[in-house]
Amino acid sequence: MALFPIIGRFVGDFVPHLVAVDTLDTFDQIAEKVAVHSVGRRLAPNPRAKGYEVLLEGKALEGSKRLDSLMAETPVLPLQWFDVRWKQ
């Protein structure tokens, strides 16, 4: 368990943010932590969406998967860019 800084961009917003996540966070939790800086602030909520999903290099990540599991598979450096978008 460790704090880990990422760059999180909510697709549709104009700016990515510095977001502090935990290596034990699931990607569903990471999506929430990224979305809070955009949805309801500069982007209107989307009642038709079924939550959010996280993407790395364009590939969607399983929501229940944890960041430390991803780190075991592939190098993830501090300030790695993750996209978050509405799940349709």
Added chain:
Amino acid sequence: MALLNRDDWYDIARDVDWTLSYVDRDEAFPEEWVGAKDIPLEAWDEWDEPFRVSYRDYVMVQREKEANVSAIREAMVRAKIYKNLDGGHKASSQLHMGTTCMVEHMAVTMQSRFCRFAPTGRWRSLGAFGMMDETRHTQLDMRFSHDLLNEEPRFDWCQKAFHTNEWGIIAVRNFFDDIMLNSDCVEAALATSLTVEHGFTNIQFVALASDAMEAGDINFSNLLSSIQTDEARHAQLGFPTLDVIIKHDPKRAQQILDVAFWRAFRLFQTLTGTAMDYYTPVAKRRMSFKEFMLEWIVKHHERILRDYGLEKPWYWNTFETALEHGHHALHIGTWFWRPTLFWKPNAGVSREERKWLNEKYPSWEESWGVLWDQIIENVNSGKMEKTLPETLPALCNVTQLPLGSAIDRFNLKQHQVIHNGRVYQFDSEVSKWIFELEPERYAGHLNVVDRFIAGQIQPMDLGGGLNWMGLTPDVMGDDAFGYRWAADYSANRVAAE
């Protein structure tokens, strides 16, 4: 006895070069500061400037300029004209003073380097006038700001800003540290004199002066115009330098100009783009930022490139997209992170202002209006906490500006480099290209996000950040008009007309 004509003695007076006998030339003129690289010494004999100013002429003209500026200043201060100016325009002058005064002072150091290390005596002589010009500009800014301290504590940032860690100031300081204080004479002449002073200062000192005059700020407008007359003269030393470099190393000339043009453009989007298209009262705007850029900067830069046989920068398409969008991104960003500013930004999106923005920028509504709609709804429903940030925007490791601030939300994508095991992020493929040209030049500088992660900002929250930036409650940014503009939309959430 009749005096000689200037042209009879001018060349002798300025060609103060001589053969060194007590020290090697390389020791007296280290390559790190000269920057001539493999250009033979005699090539610099062709360096010539068109202004041909003597010290006598210089003093006479400058004395007259000073008298004019002083007369208007005294009259305007007595008339207490500042009190009645529009709040949006006041933000422009505070932003200008905080971000520009110490750049003028840095330019004194650059010009003094020309005086000492430039590769020809002619250039070294001309640098002396540039040095006095820049000293004058620093003093003019300080005097203007000092006059207004009793009216507005934000003018204290004219002197203070560059001694703080305010994020925008870090971006400005980083750029000018790079091209003025750490560049050799040749690079500084092409990047600063030719690109920034001869090109971009037009937008800060001509366009902004014009808008200031329209807004009734005669004192500020007059000060800017007076400064610009000096810039137009001493910026000329870029051309003879380019003449020499083009003959011997055109590839280097192209690269220096392409890097400087992008970095200067990004900075002036921040400083002048927001001021022209959002802070200046809409009825007083004469041209949009984009129109002015196209008319005064782009045409001019294209002509220089064409005249010297150089190519347009490879990133021209990206530049054109950035010209359409970048300053809108910087504006919504600075307004949203307004507690991190030392001026009070005008949101500039009332119905009337929005109509103007849509006329000037046809894609504005889709790219930016939608984001403002959510902000407006939050203001009108009293959710002010949702109109404020809870974290930092990600920042570019070259421009120090937010990722996403070069383009719009539809074109935003990642530009990343991993260098020595560290991730570097960039606001565009252009900034990434700049980094990859000379990674060691940029890799060591920490942007605000890097400093936050390194633990330099404590406590690690917004309050800690504001304290670290030196922002006190008396100057901290807030909406210039107390959010009254949002009432325009209180009956209808969707604001677009």
